[in-house]
Amino acid sequence: MGAFPLKHVYEAQQFDRRLLDTVFETADDMKRDMAEGGRRYGRSLANKIMASLFYEPSTRTRFSFEAAMMRLGGNLITTENAREFSSAAKGESLYDSTRIMNGYADIIVMRHHEAGSAEKAARVSTIPVINAGDGAGQHPTQALLDLYTIKDHFSEINNLKVAMVGDLKYGRTVRSLSYLLTKYSGIRIVFVSPPVCRMASDIKSYLDKEGIPWAEDTDLDNVLPQVDCVYMTRIQKERFIIPEDYDDAVGKYVLTPEKVRRMKPDAIIMHPLPRLDEIPRAVDDDPRAHYFEQAQNGLYIRMALLYLLLTAD
Template sequence: MNPNLYHVLGAKQFSRSELDELFVAAKGMEEVVRTGGNRSHQGAIMTTLFFEASTRTRLSFEAAMSRLGGSVIGTENAAQFSSAIKGETLEDTIRIISGYSDVIVMRHTEIGAAKRAAAVADVPVINAGDGAGEHPTQALLDAYTIQKEVGQLDGVRIAMVGDLAYGRTVHSLSYILANYRNVMVYYISPENVRIPGYVKRYMDEKGIRYEETGDLESVAGSIDVLYQTRIQKERFPSLEEYEKASGHFIVDEELMSRMNKNSIVLHPLPRAGEIADAVDNDPRAAYFRQARNGLYIRMALIDKALSGINR
């Protein structure tokens, strides 16, 4: 891996001071967008290399590059590179794409794909999700949103709710939060999709307090952040069990009434019923503001990645 390149591969790579710096940069990007974008990376090219479609994430990155004046090329169809017929390795694909662009944003289906790409790339690689692995830019925008909305991340009390086993965003967010002081995490999930042991071990190592529970109602009154996620129907053995589990974790007006005045509700989106539409009008519903923060965080990351190279 070229040590002169700034890759964004996983949430654990970030130190507290890097996060502080990133969030200041993201704040600056809000002003850049408000005043019509800038041309600071005019002439630079970003390639979005998506081995599986994720239009929302891809458009967020492409908007970020455009706001900085850069050009975007890309594909949602990168899987054809490694099609059965053509049989190209990810490494060969990346070596070639490196020759066309100044930064690569990659989504892949396999854990560790971003690291493999970075190992051979001549340009920075930003991980936009690698299978059940990491989705670091989502975790960064989540943390940025908490800092903006709650005021600070030190001392934050957060409930992560839903499918905590397969939902990679809650893993990555946990790793980011482990950089802060006096954090309290409630992991609230159905029995069969509890937070994995390796996440808990990481939190233990970092001295972060957490508690596992299935009781959202009791916790609701004592948190700053309710981080809701989608319960994925397909993980459950039967529809009945799914409905029993998911029924406990709907964020609706009744639940909102239990929450503090200054607390917020986040969701990585898309949602599918686990937050009632009626909640959208509550000022504590921060999930659309959260989505917008993705633009600023990605602008800050792209800016940092591109500033480090001599084109």
Template sequence: MSAFPLNHIVESQQFDRPLLETVFRTADQMKADLAGEHRFAKALDGCIMASLFYEPSTRTRFSFESAMLRLGGSVITTENAREFSSAAKGESLADSTRIMNGYADVIVMRHNEAGSAARAAEISRIPVINAGDGAGQHPTQALLDLYTIADAFAGIDGLKIAMVGDLRYGRTVRSLAYLLSKYENVEIVFVSPPVCRMEGDIKAYLEKNQVPWREETNLDRVTPEADCIYMTRIQKERFHDPEDYQAAAGRYILTPQRVKTMKPDAIIMHPLPRVDEIPKDVDDDPRARYFEQAQNGLYIRMALLYLLLSK
């Protein structure tokens, strides 16, 4: 195996198309391994992952910890580092990072401040993986999202992706937009209330990379034409103004009636957790891929840990 070129994973912009293909091939190997091959069961024997989460998490934290354990490594963790670590006593992120360098071989970090993972990576001797930094980025979620799309369509070139909901504060859609720019003839439709529009830096990046995009406020215009509808929840915890939240909450619900207008081979995705934006009635539709999407997080995170630590 050729050496993995990254020392840290902090943002989606680090990945070009060949590197994405390397990650996806490795994820395929991990998926096959869990299905019965068991070639990687002790691949990271003796390695320790520090799971440092300053914000609540279920899927990301557990999938990372499961990934490390399935590769034969070990995990040290705290459920909420803001409350149950020295951060509660005022310890800086830089000091916490330096301390973890003496305890672990890799740090998986979720933090409430955008840019926190990049700051930690600047001073860390061991790999840092960004598991979500405020309203900044969530690169491993974007990787598993892209992997899910590629699996559903046997490729990504030429697809139309609709991102729906909280695009202003949604780090998952920001990260995914960066990765989609690596493919040919992809079009992105941003569907959101005015208070949740995608930020200008992403739009400028897409324009620089000649990725066509447009904005819509009417979901019904988009459901018949999109190959993938990527729903997100309105993140109440990110809003500073309660009136802005009330203006956005409940605006976009992918009802069974709307699903009927979708293409037969289109897919529905969601980074989860959901609130009311996808009713449970939709779960049994073959186009609903969000639980498969979550499962793919295990394979992608196994691949990333393996690529980073087995160099």
């Protein structure tokens, strides 16, 4: 395996097919190694320190990154809510916080409430920065694990039709996944959302530029029998500025067992989690439900990224 060419991971557009294959092959190695007790990689990041700098709440992303670092033999410095329990509460700038972390750690994993924050941090950081979600901007590592889950099920990602459902306006996961899907052939995307949550024009323009057919629909029932992957998202109350817009959007799409029965037998249901009521627990045992597997895959993808970024030299 050659040197990994990225120093930082802050947006999905950084990845081409070759890099995606490298990350996925490394994640496969990590999965096999964990099953064998970590004999190959279990001490590969010994004496390395990861700074877990989360300005917004997180469960899966934060814990999977921290577990990934520990599985590779590394160490952590962390704060649960940097917006409240770090010097950010005293007005310290992201620039200063990043420069300070450069002296303490070997890599920074950052979640921030402002879109573009991870890229700003990367510009001034002498150590790798990984974007763990930047407001309504992007979530590249989530998109990587999403794509990895799709590949794991279908063996390849070409010639698939994907429905993205729910909060597409503020959903950083669907934005990042849209970018990555353009790296494959025969992909078609359907955006299903209430009018107040439509996918932003920059993503549609990017898909047009890359020659990826897309359509919009407000009727989930109409879309379900046609697609290979249904990517559900929650309506993110914390992102809405106008309360009435949230009221207009919440609860519009609920993937009940009855609706799931209308899907293709080999289709998959995905969700970045956390969920509200958009996927009832009654769906969890359906073989098409892959969101818990999806979350588990986050561990392997993040192990792969940490390893690739910290052993690039």
